[in-house]
Amino acid sequence: MDKSGGERPGAERVAADRGGADKGSADKPMHVVVRALSVLTHLSAYRQGLTLQQLHQQLEIPVGSMHRVMSTLEHTGFVSRSPTTKRYVLGPSAVSLGHVEDYEPFVIQPPAPLIEAERRCGESVVLTQLIDGRVVAVSIAGTKRPLRLFVRLGQEVPLHAAASARAILAYQDPAFVETLLSSYPRASFTSGTVREINRLIDHLAVVRKRGFDVCDNELDEGVWAVSAPVRVGPAGRVSTAVTVCAAWSRVADPADRADAARIVLDAAQALSREQGYDGPFDPDPTQDQLTALLTAADAAPDPFTARASFAGGERS
Numbered sequence: 001m002d003k004s005g006g007e008r009p010g011a012e013r014v015a016a017d018r019g020g021a022d023k024g025s026a027d028k029p030m031h032v033v034v035r036a037l038s039v040l041t042h043l044s045a046y047r048q049g050l051t052l053q054q055l056h057q058q059l060e061i062p063v064g065s066m067h068r069v070m071s072t073l074e075h076t077g078f079v080s081r082s083p084t085t086k087r088y089v090l091g092p093s094a095v096s097l098g099h100v101e102d103y104e105p106f107v108i109q110p111p112a113p114l115i116e117a118e119r120r121c122g123e124s125v126v127l128t129q130l131i132d133g134r135v136v137a138v139s140i141a142g143t144k145r146p147l148r149l150f151v152r153l154g155q156e157v158p159l160h161a162a163a164s165a166r167a168i169l170a171y172q173d174p175a176f177v178e179t180l181l182s183s184y185p186r187a188s189f190t191s192g193t194v195r196e197i198n199r200l201i202d203h204l205a206v207v208r209k210r211g212f213d214v215c216d217n218e219l220d221e222g223v224w225a226v227s228a229p230v231r232v233g234p235a236g237r238v239s240t241a242v243t244v245c246a247a248w249s250r251v252a253d254p255a256d257r258a259d260a261a262r263i264v265l266d267a268a269q270a271l272s273r274e275q276g277y278d279g280p281f282d283p284d285p286t287q288d289q290l291t292a293l294l295t296a297a298d299a300a301p302d303p304f305t306a307r308a309s310f311a312g313g314e315r316s
Contacts, residue, residue: 040094042058109139111271114140114267117266123244123250124140128243161193163241164215167243212226212228224246225244227241227242228268230242230272243264258291265284
């Protein structure tokens with residue numbers, strides 16, 4: 001204002017100019033967001049993934065900027081990078097976006113060990129991952145059998161009743177697991193579903209002891225599944241698991257279940273090596289040990305009782 005209390009000359013115009021500048025800035029898209037969305041959209045068309053250099057060339061984004069974008073997307077789970085091929089693919093956070101009951105998601109190319117596991121056993125093979133306290137399906141190698149189990153990408157599995165979840169939870173911090181299970185709705189899916197937290201926590205120790213988990217009519221009647229953890233990096237951190245799901249009638253013979261368990265363990269070990277884990281796999285049961293363990297578990301009235309008997313051992 002001037003001394004007479006009026007507006008200074010041009011003040012209204014300056015304010016209007018500033019308002020226009022602010023409005024223009026608000027309407028202008030942020031380069032980093034645009035670039036991140038461009039990367040995700042572009043990767044959705046490449047199931048085998050792309051390297052950083054390929055993304056740089058195809059999207060014409062400077063290498064330095066591309067590196068920063070990819071680091072952020074990888075940290076938040078929107079992309080994943082293979083330590084072997086150095087290629088980026090859409091990650092679990094991107095996969096889970098938009099998955100609703102009436103939406104048919106695109107299928108991300110499953111890694112080679114999943115495809116090989118499906119070829120060997122002829123059953124659906126699923127890769128699940130722990131994301132923000134949930135375990136979801138992030139990749140699937142589906143069987144060609146007429147009768148097959150339906151699992152979709154982004155589908156959440158129950159923490160207490162799915163082998164694919166318990167094989168991951170067994171290797172998490174105990175306090176975190178107890179808090180997670182305590183706050184989780186532990187529904188009863190079948191007469192074999194175990195809901196008590198103490199029994200579930202005790203069972204996770206059994207999973208670590210034998211190196212894999214089994215779900216036998218606990219989640220769905222007539223369905224059997226076996227799951228093994230995938231280890232990442234030198235420390236062998238676990239947030240992912242490989243699971244074979246089958247109709248119980250196709251694995252009624254303990255020898256067939258032992259074969260499926262071996263296939264799952266082999267796939268999990270192959271993926272672990274791809275993820276930079278070079279340590280031992282202990283326990284790593286032999287075929288005879290797997291058959292004996294699964295036969296004993298089948299005979300037990302309590303689905304968790306006989307599973308504690310396996311003491312490990314070296315493979316022959």
